[in-house]
Amino acid sequence: MTIRSSVPTADVESLFLKGLAPHERQAVIAKATRRRVLTNTVMSRQGGPSDRAFMLVKGRARFFFITPDGRKIILHWLVPGDIFGWALLAGRPSYLVSAEMVHDGLVLTWDRIAVRELSAQYPMLLHNALSIASDYLAWYVSAHLALTCHTARERVANVLTNVAQTIGRKVPAGVELDVTNEELASAANVTLFTVSRLLSGWQRRGVVVKSRGRVVLRSTMQLLSSED
Amino acid sequence: MTIRSSVPTADVESLFLKGLAPHERQAVIAKATRRRVLTNTVMSRQGGPSDRAFMLVKGRARFFFITPDGRKIILHWLVPGDIFGWALLAGRPSYLVSAEMVHDGLVLTWDRIAVRELSAQYPMLLHNALSIASDYLAWYVSAHLALTCHTARERVANVLTNVAQTIGRKVPAGVELDVTNEELASAANVTLFTVSRLLSGWQRRGVVVKSRGRVVLRSTMQLLSSED
């Protein structure tokens, strides 16, 4: 009765497990509990006690946080193989941001004890976590850049291309994304209205096709070019 | 001829060396080369090949990066004990941001080989690096928050209090900071003019005292309160 027989978790490409031998991966995965999670489930909560680490196996999730005035800021989408909640691995008492499921899926969960044992036994995991952390820092540097010296149009365009790369589906007409205006607005830090106007402009110029809760990107990028 | 006899590097409180026994710290430090560095020296350059890791022993440094349109964005001040350039530790080919000295000081430098050996021998270093990385992520989350939903006044006030905590000197009149308007502007992401106007307002209300290249914070914080 191997793990592989029940779910194909060992097949997932994960940066976190990179450099481990197959039997080591098995050992790491064996220490986790598997759990189905539904859309909108919040796995980690910003400021909440960090007592678990997670790996997304199936489905989609994303990081977000809530501002003091109650707005929701979407940071980053997660795909299978990504880990989150590793505040625990870093010895941090509480989670930095919240993570929620955006489609039904499957996650692996390690508790405090498992994390301690694993990181002691496989230093490679620490190395991989550090490497992932540095990827996030890179993401943040570019987000910082975008916030400080890109226009609203540029930020929305960027979010669209990023989202297309992570959660886009290829369809005959282009790349299809399941996102609402509100989500785009939240990720690009603009208002609903600005997103609506920008998308309308792009649709008029044939760059995108809109429908409720969905956008199809035709050519990936003549989103810029300043005319309306 | 111990390291300690030449410079008191082992006395520096460093999160990076936390949890190591004294003789282990010695071993880690022994693998580094010590170097005096002058003000304005750029230690790591954004996008440049990451072939060294550093620890600041004496003096002040800071992270910054240059935007495509040539503006300089100041991110974070460094104090003795802080490490930087650990893109290397994370296996990242190039530095994420630049780091420059802002006062003369002293740094420890590890080359690629030393870093590889040390991280293999002392997994605790990886753990500490991960912990430091998560501190930076926390900083970035709050910076993101500030950029998206704080006013110019709030951001400048925040920068002032942060800077006061890291590079402030206590003087009878309050806390003295060596910063120019331009530096504050760059860190708070506002223009020189806005900084000037805000500081003037605060000085009129007796919260700060200004002189060229220097600010004295009297009471740490009635910087807010919306009136001019």
Add this chain to the structure above:
DNA sequence: CGATGTATTGATGTGGATCAAAATAAGTGG
């Protein structure tokens, strides 16, 4: 069919950037 969430469109407002010009301060060399 109404009910509810999502998207559009126009009118108006505003925080802070941008531009222009001058004042102040600190250094430099005669």
Add this chain to the structure above:
DNA sequence: CCACTTATTTTGATCCACATCAATACATCG
């Protein structure tokens, strides 16, 4: 000590990208 240069700061006038507000239209579903 003064004339001269260069860096830093100030103050006012103007402008604009985008938020905000208000009203309406469209989709989807039970």
